[in-house]
Amino acid sequence: MKTVINVVGAQDAGDLIIDRQNRRVKLHVYEPSQIEQWDRVMKELAEESEATKVIVYGKKQDIPQWQSLGYELEGTIDGFFQGENAQMLTRYLTEERAASGAEKLAEEILTLSLSKAGSTIEKSLPEGYHLREATEADTKELACLYGLVFATYPTPMNDPSYIRKTMQEGTIYFVVEFEGKIACAASAEVSERFGSAEMTDCATHPDHAGKGLLQPLFIALEQRMEEAGIYFLYTLTRAQSAGMNVTAAKMGYAYRGRLINNCTIFSGYEDMNIWVKPLRPTRE
Numbered sequence: 001m002k003t004v005i006n007v008v009g010a011q012d013a014g015d016l017i018i019d020r021q022n023r024r025v026k027l028h029v030y031e032p033s034q035i036e037q038w039d040r041v042m043k044e045l046a047e048e049s050e051a052t053k054v055i056v057y058g059k060k061q062d063i064p065q066w067q068s069l070g071y072e073l074e075g076t077i078d079g080f081f082q083g084e085n086a087q088m089l090t091r092y093l094t095e096e097r098a099a100s101g102a103e104k105l106a107e108e109i110l111t112l113s114l115s116k117a118g119s120t121i122e123k124s125l126p127e128g129y130h131l132r133e134a135t136e137a138d139t140k141e142l143a144c145l146y147g148l149v150f151a152t153y154p155t156p157m158n159d160p161s162y163i164r165k166t167m168q169e170g171t172i173y174f175v176v177e178f179e180g181k182i183a184c185a186a187s188a189e190v191s192e193r194f195g196s197a198e199m200t201d202c203a204t205h206p207d208h209a210g211k212g213l214l215q216p217l218f219i220a221l222e223q224r225m226e227e228a229g230i231y232f233l234y235t236l237t238r239a240q241s242a243g244m245n246v247t248a249a250k251m252g253y254a255y256r257g258r259l260i261n262n263c264t265i266f267s268g269y270e271d272m273n274i275w276v277k278p279l280r281p282t283r284e
Contacts, residue, residue: 075257
């Protein structure tokens with residue numbers, strides 16, 4: 001469950017988010033002159049909501065001030081703010097949340113992924129599979145797919161009403177079907193305000209794993225984003241799982257850092273790698 005709220009200094013309800021499911025507080029926009037004030041507000045909100053991680057989408061020039069308050073630079077999302085880079089500054093409120101549970105494995109997977117960088121050769125879908133954009137009529141089947149693939153997920157994707165809400169708010173879903181049933185799905189969570197999109201919610205039904213279905217989905221989503229004027233794409237992948245990291249690297253996404261114990265996914269809190277693919281030049 002996420003709560004978006006307005007507090008003193010906020011320009012928009014989406015500037016500050018209390019994410020109770022993942023026990024974190026996120027700040028997207030702030031005035032540089034109010035950084036210390038924001039730090040106090042977020043610590044208070046974190047205590048009230050039992051959050052153990054605070055995330056700031058910062059600007060490069062503000063990094064030293066945030067670091068002086070105890071924040072760490074974990075990575076960068078290129079072009080996040082209408083082409084301007086977002087610096088991912090984090091503060092952990094417990095030692096447990098700050099400690100990666102599988103750093104060695106994550107590094108091994110990253111090395112493997114980087115060795116595959118840009119190696120994708122565009123392939124057609126296997127015979128019998130068809131790709132299309134999803135509609136609200138698909139929400140029940142999509143929820144069943146996500147519930148089957150993920151025991152735990154950062155958002156309630158096993159709830160058809162939640163998926164319908166995200167569609168109405170601008171998230172674009174594409175699916176691959178086989179014999180009239182959804183075999184694979186992915187989405188682009190669009191932020192029109194910021195002009196960027198997160199490529200996310202990737203899931204393949206176990207019966208269709210290993211068929212190479214995700215690559216055509218990503219290509220279709222990327223084309224859809226470019227047509228919509230969204231030029232700055234990124235994806236957050238489970239650092240402990242090779243699949244999506246290798247896919248992102250193959251498809252030309254660049255590794256830009258790792259968010260420790262960022263969210264609950266699959267079995268619990270996991271580290272998430274940042275991969276970016278700007279379709280236009282970015283700026284600091």
